[in-house]
Amino acid sequence: MPDTIEAEVLEIDGKLPPPPHQPEPPRRDDPWQAMRGRVIKLDRRWWPLWVVLGIIALVLALTVGVVVAAVMIVFKIIGSVLRLLVGGGGGGNQAGTSLSRRS
Numbered sequence: 001m002p003d004t005i006e007a008e009v010l011e012i013d014g015k016l017p018p019p020p021h022q023p024e025p026p027r028r029d030d031p032w033q034a035m036r037g038r039v040i041k042l043d044r045r046w047w048p049l050w051v052v053l054g055i056i057a058l059v060l061a062l063t064v065g066v067v068v069a070a071v072m073i074v075f076k077i078i079g080s081v082l083r084l085l086v087g088g089g090g091g092g093n094q095a096g097t098s099l100s101r102r103s
Contacts, residue, residue, distance in 0.1 A: 009017045 011017070
């Protein structure tokens with residue numbers, strides 16, 4: 001069996017040899033894994049958008065609150081009108097009377 005001769009190739013036809021093949025680092029399939037360890041900052045150019053979106057969210061929250069309060073008021077009014085029409089339904093427990101008084 002002949003001996004193997006090893007040599008470093010400096011040049012092939014006046015050109016440098018291609019670099020040795022290095023394996024690529026394994027790619028992560030999950031894009032969130034690629035973001036791990038990085039600091040994420042919001043771009044300063046987008047602050048007007050965030051202000052407008054915040055105002056819209058605040059207006060929506062206030063609108064939902066007002067609608068819920070209005071529905072509760074309407075139900076209380078309907079309930080009191082029905083109680084008046086039906087006849088009160090319980091003598092001593094009328095609205096506006098104190099619990100500490102004895103009749």
